[in-house]
Amino acid sequence: MNPTLSASMMSMGVPDSRIRPRNQMAQRTEEIRCDVLVMGGSTSALFAALHAARGGAITCLVEPTDWLGGQLTAGGVPAVDFAWREDAQGVNTKALHRERRHNHYEFHDWLQAIGNPGDCTVSRHCFLPSTLLTGPIAKAVAREKNLTVLHEAVPIGVETKVADGRAIISQVAVVRRTAKRGGRFAGYERPFSEAIEDWYSPRSSSYFHKHRCTLLPRKGREMLLVEASEFGDVLALAGAGYLVGEDLFEGSTEQAYRSRGQSFTATFNLSIAKDRDTPNTAGWAESRLRRTHRFNLGSYGWEGVWRYRRLKGCGAAKRGQLSVMNWRQGAVNNGNDYAGRHLFLSYAAAARTIDERRWSGGVDVDALLEAERLSQDFFHWFVSEAPDELRPLIRVDTESVQTRHGFYKFPYLRESRRCIGYGKFLLCAWDLSFHPEPTGFPFPDRLATSVYDYDFHLLDGCEEQVEQSAHHWRAHPKPFFLPLRALSSDSFANLIVAGKSMAQSFTVNAATRTHPSEVVSGTAAGVVAAYCAERGVDMHQLIDHMRFDEIQKRVSRYQPLRWKIDSEWFPRSDSGVMTTRYARQEDWDARWSDSLTAYHNRDFLYFPIPDRELEDFLDGRWLGQARLEEVVRGSQRFLKCSKKVGFEILAARRGLSAKVVAEADG
Numbered sequence: 028m029n030p031t032l033s034a035s036m037m038s039m040g041v042p043d044s045r046i047r048p049r050n051q052m053a054q055r056t057e058e059i060r061c062d063v064l065v066m067g068g069s070t071s072a073l074f075a076a077l078h079a080a081r082g083g084a085i086t087c088l089v090e091p092t093d094w095l096g097g098q099l100t101a102g103g104v105p106a107v108d109f110a111w112r113e114d115a116q117g118v119n120t121k122a123l124h125r126e127r128r129h130n131h132y133e134f135h136d137w138l139q140a141i142g143n144p145g146d147c148t149v150s151r152h153c154f155l156p157s158t159l160l161t162g163p164i165a166k167a168v169a170r171e172k173n174l175t176v177l178h179e180a181v182p183i184g185v186e187t188k189v190a191d192g193r194a195i196i197s198q199v200a201v202v203r204r205t206a207k208r209g210g211r212f213a214g215y216e217r218p219f220s221e222a223i224e225d226w227y228s229p230r231s232s233s234y235f236h237k238h239r240c241t242l243l244p245r246k247g248r249e250m251l252l253v254e255a256s257e258f259g260d261v262l263a264l265a266g267a268g269y270l271v272g273e274d275l276f277e278g279s280t281e282q283a284y285r286s287r288g289q290s291f292t293a294t295f296n297l298s299i300a301k302d303r304d305t306p307n308t309a310g311w312a313e314s315r316l317r318r319t320h321r322f323n324l325g326s327y328g329w330e331g332v333w334r335y336r337r338l339k340g341c342g343a344a345k346r347g348q349l350s351v352m353n354w355r356q357g358a359v360n361n362g363n364d365y366a367g368r369h370l371f372l373s374y375a376a377a378a379r380t381i382d383e384r385r386w387s388g389g390v391d392v393d394a395l396l397e398a399e400r401l402s403q404d405f406f407h408w409f410v411s412e413a414p415d416e417l418r419p420l421i422r423v424d425t426e427s428v429q430t431r432h433g434f435y436k437f438p439y440l441r442e443s444r445r446c447i448g449y450g451k452f453l454l455c456a457w458d459l460s461f462h463p464e465p466t467g468f469p470f471p472d473r474l475a476t477s478v479y480d481y482d483f484h485l486l487d488g489c490e491e492q493v494e495q496s497a498h499h500w501r502a503h504p505k506p507f508f509l510p511l512r513a514l515s516s517d518s519f520a521n522l523i524v525a526g527k528s529m530a531q532s533f534t535v536n537a538a539t540r541t542h543p544s545e546v547v548s549g550t551a552a553g554v555v556a557a558y559c560a561e562r563g564v565d566m567h568q569l570i571d572h573m574r575f576d577e578i579q580k581r582v583s584r585y586q587p588l589r590w591k592i593d594s595e596w597f598p599r600s601d602s603g604v605m606t607t608r609y610a611r612q613e614d615w616d617a618r619w620s621d622s623l624t625a626y627h628n629r630d631f632l633y634f635p636i637p638d639r640e641l642e643d644f645l646d647g648r649w650l651g652q653a654r655l656e657e658v659v660r661g662s663q664r665f666l667k668c669s670k671k672v673g674f675e676i677l678a679a680r681r682g683l684s685a686k687v688v689a690e691a692d693g
Contacts, residue, residue, distance in 0.1 A: 056238060059175065060245045061087040062560040063553075064199060065253040066182060068437065069097035070542055071526030071549030072255035074131075077167055078550045078585065079253070080174035082557020087242060088176045089201055089256075091226065092436040093214070094429075095164055095176070097257065097526075099542060100156040103294030103351060103428070103435030106145070106336045107138060107152045108541035110478045115503040118465050118592060120478045123506060124543070125151075129476060131546045131586040137163040145350070146341035148334050155338050155349070155427055177240065179204050179214065181227050182256075183386055185264040193520040193565065196252050196265055199242045202227065204235035215430040219293070219438060220395035227387040249565070251556040255525040255549055257437065258388040259444025262528065263377050267518035268447035271371045273489070274533045278455045280447050284373040288533070289441035290355075290366035290484040293395075293402040295434050296338065297409075298349040298424040299417055309423035309433030311403050320401065322408045325356035329412050332362075338427070344417060349424055352405065353439060355484060363405035365398035366487045371444065389444075399434060440527070441484055441540050448530030449515035449570055456481070456534045459504035466590050467507030469598035472575045474555070474582050475509040475547035476590060481537045504538050506590045506597075511578065512570060514552050520565035525552035547586050554582045632673030633658070633665040 062084040065076040068091045076088035094101040110120035127135045137159070138152045145153035168174060184200035204226060206214035214235065215222075222234075231237045244250035254261045262269040268280070272288035275281050295309075324332050332354055333344045340348030354362030370390050372380070377389035410421045423433040430436060447453070458468040480503050513529045516522040524530065525548045527540055539548070558578055559565060569578070579588055590597045636657070656667045668676070 056241065058241045058243055059087055059177075060243050061085045061175070061250065062245060062248060063087070063251045063253060063556040064242045065089065065553075065556075066199075066256040066261050067095070067097075068092070068101075068257045069255050069526045069545060069549075070099050071545040071552070072097065072253070073099075073164065074134075074546050074549035075253045075255050075525050075553040075556070076174055076176075077171060078553030079251075079556045079560075080171040080553075082554055082561070082581070084173060084251075084557040084560040085245065086171075086174045086553075086556075088174065089180045089182065089199075089242070090176055090178050091181050091256070093178045094156065094160060094436055095168065096156070096159060097437075097545065098439055100160055100164075101436040102257070102439045103292070103437075104336075104353060104439050104542075105154050105156050105159065105338060106147055106150045106351065107543070108150060108479065109543060110480075112480060112503055115478075115480075116460075116465075116505050118505055120506060123590065123592065124478055128587055129506075129590060130543060131550060133167075133585065134543070134546045145337040145339055146334070147337045148331070149336055153336060153338050153351075157427070177201065177203060179226075180240065181388070182260045182264060183227060183229060185261055187265055187519065190249075193567065194518060195249065195521045195565070196261070196519050197244070197250070199252065199261070201240050201242065202229045202237055203240055204237050207234060207236060210431075212425070212429060212431040215436060216432065218396075218399050218432045218434055219436075220392055220399055223390070223392060223395065224387045248560070249521055249563075251521050251523060251559050251565075252519075253523045253525060253552050253556055254446070254528050255552065257440050257443055257527070258371075258390060259446075259528045260386075260388060261522070262444045262446055262516075262524075263389050264381060264386065265519065265522070267516055267522065269444045269528075270447065270533070271374070271444050272369060272442070272533065277457075277532055277534060278453055279532075280451050280453060282374050284375075286369045286373070287486055287489045288369050288371070289537070290360070290364050290486055291370055291398060291441060292353045292364050292439040293398040293434050294351055294353045294363075294439050295402055295406070296349055296351050296424040296427045297406070298422050298427070299344065299346050300420045300422050301346045303419050305420075305422060307422045308425045308431070311406060311423055311433060320404050320408075321361075322405055323359075323361045324354075324412065325359065325361060327356065329409075329414070332409070344414070346420060349427060352402065352409070354405070360487060363398075363402040364484055365394070365401050366485065367397055367401075368394045369486060370394050370438075370440070371442075395438065398438065402434065441482075442533070442536055443527035445533075445536060446515075446522075446524040446528055446530045447517050448512050449517050449567055450512070451517055452512040452515065452530055454510065454513040454529065454531040454535050454539075456504075456532060459507040459535060459538060462505070464505075464597055464599075465592045466505050466597045470508050470510035470512075472511035472570070472573075472578075473508035473588055474511055474514070474551035474578065475544075476506065476587050477509060477539060477544040477547055478504060478506040479538045479541050479544065480504065481534055482540070483537050506592070507538075508588075509539070509544075509548055509551065511551075511555065511575065514548070514555060515566045515570060520567040521559075523552045523556055523559075523566055525549045550585050551582055554578065554585070631667050631669060632676075633660075633667050634673075634676070636664045636666055 063079040063086045065088045067088045080086040092101045098104040110124040113121050147153035180201045180203040186198045188197045275283040337350040355364035360366045372389050462468045526545045658667045
């Protein structure tokens with residue numbers, strides 16, 4: 028290794044072990060050069076890769092399984108989530124989100140062609156993964172001659188450097204695996220909890236041949252890297268600034284790990300066999316943990332849960348039907364949605380696995396195992412609750428998921444590591460909910476539209492602990508926009524993020540984690556990556572130079588940048604926004620208020636004064652420290668402060684603690 032390069036990387040806080048190849052690498056190696064490297068496994072990754080290739084960039088997609096599509100396929104949620112609320116602050120988001128002009132056009136057409144073969148109740152589109160895999164996805168990938176897909180590959184190392192004063196990711200090492208054993212489900216004999224460490228290990232095993240692949244830029248070029256994986260591997264491996272789990276407060280970029288976040292699910296399919304002789308090939312025995320769980324079907328009943336995410340069949344439950352099991356009703360953890368412990372390791376624990384050269388996604392393998400056992404428990408209980416005539420016919424369907432163990436190939440995740448954007452930018456709840464127009468904040472650098480509720484499936488015991496970031500944002504999101512800055516990284520100029528790894532708060536992730544949002548964020552990331560590769564610029568330069576119009580023209584070929592609400596397009600005009608530099612929006616409106624008794628715009632909070640309670644509370648602790656400024660708006664006086672300080676004040680006023688919780692050691 029170049030000593031100078033090593034020293035520069037150490038000065039960035041990236042230890043040598045994060046850059047060196049592992050000592051135990053498999054002997055066979057290969058190099059692949061590309062303009063755009065997409066770290067995949069998610070729905071957003073698929074669309075990022077397709078649109079980068081369509082933009083003319085030589086693109087490589089690293090996919091951890093043999094199924095592209097993320098939660099649409101391998102992640103086990105082939106039931107697409109669209110907005111369903113008929114009155115979100117006066118806007119009928121359910122009706123808006125049905126229209127093609129408010130969706131990614133191609134994705135909308137895919138779904139319309141597929142329809143709803145499962146006649147499910149949770150979505151307008153529930154289907155077998157094979158329908159999407161062998162149809163639209165296969166055809167779309169085959170058309171892109173600039174796209175190379177590395178199936179069954181995961182990242183294990185990232186090399187970074189400083190070039191022209193910019194920190195960039197220069198190359199990525201991945202390990203590719205090939206199944207040694209034959210059979211219909213070769214490579215997917217073991218549940219994910221048992222196989223994950225083998226997937227990431229560079230050593231060949233009794234299950235896989237392994238070889239190392241290094242992804243590099245083409246000669247004389249700089250590679251653009253799109254992080255759209257389900258684990259956010261590159262953020263940790265590269266030492267980029269990122270967040271995981273519940274934020275310290277809305278808008279905070281402090282790494283305050285508290286082992287609190289979203290639940291996840293080991294999804295599986297059930298089928299109703301045509302006769303009792305049909306074997307149950309998954310071979311799930313009675314789980315040893317079954318008696319520790321208490322399940323119920325809530326108001327839905329057995330038939331309602333069966334139809335909720337049914338993938339095949341219509342009408343009443345009967346022979347020949349198939350349904351995916353991913354159950355939780357409201358805030359009650361009464362199904363196989365696993366909420367026992369946080370999937371992601373703490374910042375320190377994840378870093379240790381990198382330093383010790385044993386990176387396996389930076390996740391808690393025991394949590395994966397417990398999630399699988401919970402799903403097995405739920406299976407046995409759910410079958411016991413079935414109508415008498417169906418009970419002997421219900422099977423774990425291995426054929427539809429193409430695994431011997433019966434689970435989908437990858438768990439269904441509701442969160443990932445989230446990047447800290449350029450200039451410490453985070454997309455926050457006030458951007459989605461509190462703009463005075465019928466939409467969220469109309470970013471001048473917007474590249475996508477989306478809409479959904481803040482959909483929290485919180486870990487056990489966390490319901491009351493997300494007060495600052497979640498439940499006290501009372502208003503549901505309006506139709507909102509995703510800006511270019513949400514796709515950026517403050518740490519690396521050539522890093523682009525999409526899907527659940529976007530620069531966003533924990534709260535916002537709960538509204539953007541669904542299929543349509545992943546599709547449009549991935550598309551935007553792919554278009555931006557291709558543009559940067561073509562023009563020889565990076566994300567930081569793109570944002571600094573405010574080259575939004577050119578990017579928006581390209582993105583608008585595939586997806587909308589405006590909403591039509593009550594016969595009027597929003598935003599009405601960019602003129603008022605573009606006259607002020609995007610980084611500091613000083614204009615504000617009294618309607619930008621929330622349940623926290625303060626007003627705000629994108630960057631500051633304003634407390635109305637005189638306020639005897641506030642003055643008594645402050646009592647010199649904040650005044651005089653140059654952190655509060657008195658301003659006058661019309662005839663009203665306010666104390667103005669940063670979002671961070673403002674939320675500390677609000678938290679303290681409500682008797683909450685806003686101090687950083689010590690990171691868990693393990």
